[in-house]
Amino acid sequence: xxxxxxxxxxxxxxxxxxxxxxxxxxxxxxxxxxxxxxxxxxxxxxxxxxxxxxxxxxxxxxxxxxxxxxxxxxxxxxxxxxxxxxxxxxxxxxxxxxxxxxxxxxxxxxxxxxxxxxxxxxxxxxxxxxxxxxxxxxxxxxxxxxxxxxxxxxxxxxxxxxxxxxxxxxxxxxxxxxxxxxxxxxxxxxxxxxxxxxxxxxxxxxxxxxxxxxxxxxxxxxxxxxxxxxxxxxxxxxxxxxxxxxxxxxxxxxxxxxxxxxxxxxxxxxxxxxxxxxxxxxxxxxxxxxxxxxxxxxxxxxxxxxxxxxxxxxxxxxxxxxxxxxxxx
Amino acid sequence: xxxxxxxxxxxxxxxxxxxxxxxxxxxxxxxxxxxxxxxxxxxxxxxxxxxxxxxxxxxxxxxxxxxxxxxxxxxxxxxxxxxxxxxxxxxxxxxxxxxxxxxxxxxxxxxxxxxxxxxxxxxxxxxxxxxxxxxxxxxxxxxxxxxxxxxxxxxxxxxxxxxxxxxxxxxxxxxxxxxxxxxxxxxxxxxxxxxxxxxxxxxxxxxxxxxxxxxxxxxxxxxxxxxxxxxxxxxxxxxxxxxxxxxxxxxxxxxxxxxxxxxxxxxxxxxxxxxxxxxxxxxxxxxxxxxxxxxxxxxxxxxxxxxxxxxxxxxxxxxxxxxxxxxxx
Numbered sequence: 001x002x003x004x005x006x007x008x009x010x011x012x013x014x015x016x017x018x019x020x021x022x023x024x025x026x027x028x029x030x031x032x033x034x035x036x037x038x039x040x041x042x043x044x045x046x047x048x049x050x051x052x053x054x055x056x057x058x059x060x061x062x063x064x065x066x067x068x069x070x071x072x073x074x075x076x077x078x079x080x081x082x083x084x085x086x087x088x089x090x091x092x093x094x095x096x097x098x099x100x101x102x103x104x105x106x107x108x109x110x111x112x113x114x115x116x117x118x119x120x121x122x123x124x125x126x127x128x129x130x131x132x133x134x135x136x137x138x139x140x141x142x143x144x145x146x147x148x149x150x151x152x153x154x155x156x157x158x159x160x161x162x163x164x165x166x167x168x169x170x171x172x173x174x175x176x177x178x179x180x181x182x183x184x185x186x187x188x189x190x191x192x193x194x195x196x197x198x199x200x201x202x203x204x205x206x207x208x209x210x211x212x213x214x215x216x217x218x219x220x221x222x223x224x225x226x227x228x229x230x231x232x233x234x235x236x237x238x239x240x241x242x243x244x245x246x247x248x249x250x251x252x253x254x255x256x257x258x259x260x261x262x263x264x265x266x267x268x269x270x271x272x273x274x275x276x277x278x279x280x281x282x283x284x285x286x287x288x289x290x291x292x293x294x295x296x297x298x299x300x301x302x303x304x305x306x307x308x309x310x311x312x313x314x315x316x317x318x319x320x321x322x323x324x325x326x327x328x329x
Numbered sequence: 330x331x332x333x334x335x336x337x338x339x340x341x342x343x344x345x346x347x348x349x350x351x352x353x354x355x356x357x358x359x360x361x362x363x364x365x366x367x368x369x370x371x372x373x374x375x376x377x378x379x380x381x382x383x384x385x386x387x388x389x390x391x392x393x394x395x396x397x398x399x400x401x402x403x404x405x406x407x408x409x410x411x412x413x414x415x416x417x418x419x420x421x422x423x424x425x426x427x428x429x430x431x432x433x434x435x436x437x438x439x440x441x442x443x444x445x446x447x448x449x450x451x452x453x454x455x456x457x458x459x460x461x462x463x464x465x466x467x468x469x470x471x472x473x474x475x476x477x478x479x480x481x482x483x484x485x486x487x488x489x490x491x492x493x494x495x496x497x498x499x500x501x502x503x504x505x506x507x508x509x510x511x512x513x514x515x516x517x518x519x520x521x522x523x524x525x526x527x528x529x530x531x532x533x534x535x536x537x538x539x540x541x542x543x544x545x546x547x548x549x550x551x552x553x554x555x556x557x558x559x560x561x562x563x564x565x566x567x568x569x570x571x572x573x574x575x576x577x578x579x580x581x582x583x584x585x586x587x588x589x590x591x592x593x594x595x596x597x598x599x600x601x602x603x604x605x606x607x608x609x610x611x612x613x614x615x616x617x618x619x620x621x622x623x624x625x626x627x628x629x630x631x632x633x634x635x636x637x638x639x640x641x642x643x644x645x646x647x648x649x650x651x652x653x654x655x656x657x658x
Contacts, residue, residue, distance in 0.1 A: 149535060150545040150563050152481065156581065199528040199655065203555035206478060206583045216479040216581065218557040220549035226532035228547040230559045232481050236581040238599045246586075252485065252545065252565040254535045257575075270567045326528065326655060 001291070002026050002068040006059040006083050007033035008042035009165070010074030010097035011124045016045060018287025025291065026050075028066045031059035033075030033083045034165075059083065063090055070095060070294065072287075074124070076165045077173045081106035088113040088121070093294050095287060098123035098181045099311035102173030107311050114304060120294050123307040126286045127182045127247065128189065132260045134283030136249065137190050139258055145269060146255030148191040151229035153183035154248040159208055159215065159235040167211030175214035175233055176202060176321060177314035183231040184219070184317065185310045186249050193223035195313050195329040200321040207235070219317045231317075330620070331355050331397040335388040335412050336362035337371035338494065339403030339426035340453045345374060347616025354620065355379075357395045360388035362404030362412045363494075388412065392419055399424060399623065401616075403453070405494045406502045410435035417442040417450070422623050424616060427452035427510045428640035431502030436640055443633060449623050452636040455615045456511045456576065457518065463612030464594045465578065465587050466519050474598060475584030477520040480558035482512035483577040488537055488544065488564040496540030504543035504562055505531060505650060506643035512560040513548070513646065514639045515578050522552035524642050524658040529650040536564070548646045560646075 001024055005012050008030075019025045027050045032039050039055075046053050056062035063071065063086065071087045073080050074097040081101040087094050088110075100123050101107035114121055127133050140148065157179060165171035172178065188195060202217035204210075219231040237246055250259040256269025265278040284301070293300035313329070320327040330353055334341050337359075348354045356379045361368050368384075375382050385391035392400065392415065400416045402409050403426040410430040416423045417439075429452050430436035443450055456462050469477065486508060494500035501507060517524060531546035533539075546562040566575060579588045585598025594607040613630070622629035642658070649656040 147535065149532070149565060150547065150561055152483070152559070152561050154481070154579075156586070197653075199549055201549070201551050201555075201557045203478070203557070205555050206476065216555075216557065218479060218549060218559055220528055220530070220547060220559065222530050226530075226534050226545075228530045228532070228545065228561075230481070230547055230549065230561060232479055232557075232559060232579075232581075234479050234581045236478060236583065236586065238585050238597050238601075240599060240602055241586075241597045242603050250483075250561075252561075252563045254565065256567050257485070257565065257570075268567050268570045270569060272567075273569055274571050324526075324655070326653070 002028045002066060003070045003072060004029045004062055004066055004068040005042060005072040006031055007037055007073060007075030008039040009037060009076055011126060012042055012072055012074050014124055014126055015072040015095060015287045018285050018291060021285060021288050022291055027053050028068055029054040029056055029062045031056035031062045033059050033073065034079045037075055060086055063087060063092065068092055073097060076171045077178065078102045078171050081110050084110050085113045088117045088119060091117060091119060093119045094121040095290050096123055098125050099177045099314050100307055101311055102177060104315055107308065107315065111308055121304040121307060122290050122300060122302045125182060125185045125302055125310065128185065128301055129283040129286045131280040131283055132263045132265050133186060135265045135278055135281045136258050136260050138281055139267060139278060140190050140251065144256060144267060145251060145253030145258050148227055148251055148253050150252040151187045151191060152250045153186055153229065153231045154246065155179045155183050155233045156237045156246040157235050158237045158239055158241065158244050162210060166213050169212040172213060174318045176200060176217050176219065176318045180217060180219060180231050180233045180317065181310055181314050184313050187221060187229040188310065190251060191223060191227055193225055193227045196222045196224060197326055197328045198317045198320050199326045200317040202321040217321060331357045331395060332399045332401060333358045333391055333395055333397040334371060334401040335360055336366055336402060336404030337368040338366060338405055340455060341371055341401055341403050343453055343455055344401040344424060344616045347614050347620060350614055350617050351620055356382050357397055358383040358385055358391045360385035360391045362388050362402065363408045366404055389415055392416060392421065397421055402426060405500045406507065407431045407500050410439050413439050414442045417446045417448060420446060420448060422448045423450040424619050425452055427454050428502065428506045428643050429636055430640055431506060433644055436637065436644065440637055450633040450636060451619050451629060451631045454511060454514045454631055454639065457514065457630055458612040458615045460609040460612055461589045461592045461594050462515060464607055464610045465589050467610055468587055468596060468607060469519050469580065473585060473596060474580060474582030474587050477556055477580055477582050479581040480516045480520060481579045482515055482558065482560045483575065484508045484512050484562045485566045485575040486564050487566045487568055487570065487573050491539060495542050498541040501542060503647045505529060505546050505548065505647045509546060509548060509560050509562045509646065510639055510643045513642050516550060516558040517639065519580060520552060520556055522554055522556045525551045525553060526655050526657045527646045527649050528655045529646040531650040546650060
């Protein structure tokens with residue numbers, strides 16, 4: 001099975017890690033996907049374990065010549081949709097950075113092309129596979145908190161000094177889609193409810209000369225069955241903080257409350273005295289799971305439909321924040 | 330200085346505790362404020378340390394006969410506004426349950442009457458005085474997190490079996506005003522920013538036969554200077570949980586993040602390695618602070634204007650949740 005990588009502006013590391021875990025997967029070629037995109041770091045990572053890999057300047061020529069089974073796409077965020085379409089049209093399975101599109105038009109084109117294909121597609125919503133989030137999801141599926149009623153998710157990052165393409169809405173897409181997508185996915189995934197509306201706000205103030213990049217954002221989602229969920233996102237985590245991110249979710253249900261914080265999972269419910277810290281389950285590895293699905297060994301944790309739905313939810317939240325209006329699904 | 334208490338359906342305990350701390354304060358009389366309101370528990374508490382206290386059936390007669398300097402008001406929530414007006418018209422200082430009114434009309438009548446008076450009024454937003462919240466506020470005032478950008482506050486309670494007046498919107502007022510008012514106050518108080526808009530949701534589902542009582546709610550506030558804040562409120566804390574409530578706030582600023590959780594305060598900022606747990610400061614006692622203001626010894630931590638503003642913010646949030654529309658200030 002042959003894999004190519006297009007671009008080096010996202011989480012291609014997921015793919016390298018997954019390839020390591022599997023036999024019979026050949027990393028065949030790499031290429032930039034965006035104009036001026038640098039892929040030197042990807043090249044160095046790849047050379048370290050597979051020096052025979054080919055490097056192309058034009059990813060389309062690479063896809064035509066190498067005919068990979070799977071393409072890993074992570075260029076400037078606005079280019080990922082077009083690259084995805086090029087791959088889908090060639091019948092290649094797509095493992096692409098989230099969100100798969102930064103505009104409604106691109107998302108619709110991707111969805112249309114996907115539905116005409118017979119391949120697998122998933123976005124890099126890798127946090128589903130993190131042990132703490134996977135464990136919380138599993139416990140909710142088992143009824144550990146009863147019916148989900150109220151959710152609060154958090155993404156907090158260090159800003160540092162980001163590449164120039166982060167500073168333009170056109171190439172970056174926005175902080176809600178880029179950072180928030182994970183948290184938006186958790187809420188939908190963990191509750192099993194349908195998105196109904198979103199009201200959101202975001203601000204570029206105090207973004208340390210990062211142009212259009214929003215340094216803070218807040219989203220308020222309503223779901224079916226009168227379930228509600230908030231997402232707070234910020235780039236204000238101090239450089240000195242103990243970790244790059246501070247990802248969290250708290251979910252209150254009819255029987256208890258589950259919480260992911262500091263990579264741990266805490267549960268209180270009507271059967272527990274005090275707070276229980278749950279033993280962490282393994283959620284697997286995202287690219288390994290993708291390959292397992294492609295090889296029809298299993299159904300992957302993350303479907304193409306989920307990938308599209310979360311992308312749409314991100315774009316609606318961004319639209320709400322831009323317009324300061326409630327946006328409906 | 331003479332104090333009377335009207336009603337026993339709220340936090341009159343604040344007043345009893347404050348009276349204990351002061352010399353020269355006489356608890357003169359108690360009376361119910363709402364039709365059918367039971368004040369037996371108040372009566373027993375009072376008898377324990379001041380058996381000479383008079384009990385009245387009609388609080389207006391009590392106010393006229395005993396002529397207290399201060400009246401403590403905590404009847405069914407919808408009656409507190411009218412009782413407050415009766416007291417203000419008699420020139421009596423008012424320490425009243427929050428929110429001071431459950432409708433816009435009542436709030437306006439209270440404000441009008443207050444402005445014609447020359448007395449002090451404060452609502453029972455007692456959590457400002459809790460050491461952990463007071464410490465967080467103080468640290469923010471000192472610049473510990475720079476400019477406030479994003480806030481997330483939480484109120485989570487055990488439901489238990491509530492008095493019948495909680496089950497009717499008319500007498501209860503709603504979960505956002507009753508439970509959420511504290512968190513709404515923290516955001517305004519800690520950020521120093523002005524309320525601009527609110528979008529909110531609430532649901533009575535799974536309220537264990539509590540009629541109109543909303544068991545979950547979520548509010549999204551925007552403030553001046555593009556500051557945003559969420560409040561999540563639920564009555565889903567399991568009976569077995571270690572405490573009645575799980576009150577929290579997390580505030581991200583341009584220099585760091587401060588967090589109140591489990592009655593502790595945690596700070597990360599650009600001068601700290603790791604997470605610092607702050608030593609807790611004393612915020613004083615709310616009724617003692619009220620008396621200090623009345624006696625012109627000091628300016629109280631909580632003004633009448635703040636009390637009115639938070640009440641209005643609660644009513645706007647409730648209006649938003651009822652209408653599913655954004656409501657502006």
